[in-house]
Amino acid sequence: MKKTDRAIEEKICPLEFAVNAISGKWKIPIVWRINQGEKRPSEMLRGIVKVDRRVLNQQLKELEHDGILRKEVFKELPPRVEYTLTPLGKSLVEVLWKLNDWGESLLVEKNDSHC
């Protein structure tokens, strides 16, 4: 591999990693809703209409594993589970706003106002 190629690979590497981390099904709606203040999986299930609990739990687990979410279990009866954004998760939300703005330009370009 040439030196310039390696430089390009190194630049792409964190980017591909970032895209992989957020491109899982429902991950963006989940992060977005937690950012809006929804902390409990039951709230998310009501809000994200097409997701089922098994899929939601898997996505939450991956986001927690990536350090984007923090899970807190309250020892109550019945037990209560809440998710919040870590500092890494909060910085992701900042980038998602930029990507959202770009998506708006894309929708204008495609002359498509529905998703």
Next chain:
Amino acid sequence: MKKTDRAIEEKICPLEFAVNAISGKWKIPIVWRINQGEKRPSEMLRGIVKVDRRVLNQQLKELEHDGILRKEVFKELPPRVEYTLTPLGKSLVEVLWKLNDWGESLLVEKNDSHC
């Protein structure tokens, strides 16, 4: 749908659209390389080792259709094809840099320096 739900849906919509537009296989490396000055599919085939021409052409076509790339055909023998970034493509690169920076934080968090 409640009013607050609709507001959230509207916010997510361009974002999901943006993620869909860039999450196709090889799209990010393609945009990145064109940004680095590689204009011809044959250069990209040499640079992105694992991609084959059929897949590359499909991705280029989708990126052109989304208004991210502009295709120019030069009537020479043999015919020459070049791709450049549109203004929308250039603004995508700006956002990808932000996402790349976030990916670096993610790699540090995961203590993982390889992709």
